[in-house]
Amino acid sequence: MTILLIILAAVAIFFFYGISIYNRLVKLKTMVQEAWSSIDVMLKKRHDLIPNLVETVKGYATHERETFESVTRARTAAMNAEGIPAKEAAEKNLNQAMMNLNAVAEQYPDLKANTNFLQLQGELSNLEGDIEKSRRYYNGTVRENNILVETFPSNIIANMFKFVKSAFFELDNIAERAVPSIKF
Secondary structure, eight states: OHHHHHHHHHHHHHHHHHHHHHHHHHHHHHHHHHHHHHHHHHHHHHHHHHHHHHHHHHHHOTTOHHHHHHHHHHHHHHHHOOSHHHHHHHHHHHHHHHHHHHHHHHTOHHHHTOHHHHHHHHHHHHHHHHHHHHHHHHHHHHHHHHHHHHSTTHHHHHHHTTOOOOOOOOOSSHHHHSOOOOOO
């Protein structure tokens, strides 16, 4: 009788521990999705701000058509990218196009003093900082999720219910890891 109670107690402990792990996996999966959604919102704001900045620069630099078209194409690609790897690649291209746009803007002293341009640049700079914070939060939740999915004994529950690792949002180029400098 005592052995039966011990076995039942062990099964009950294992059962409740399994439920606890399952609930934690669900929570982390939801946190990863929420964190990615935050990045998506920030990127949408960035994508909405860029046309205003381009139009402001266009007024001063009418002969830089190729740069403007490059920014527009990169923005469109970034907005249409699906999934983390595609978003990463598209955002890398957009960052490069924006650096080119900023290089063009530096050539026009009147533009650098334009109030609208300065306001747009300030908003973009603040937004870049927010995107960086969102990326860090996302990667932190991904790290926690991936640790739980891969470590024993939680990996048993994760495999039973088909929980998988999430992808980190990373930039390959070290220069792209920094928030772009857009000050004049």
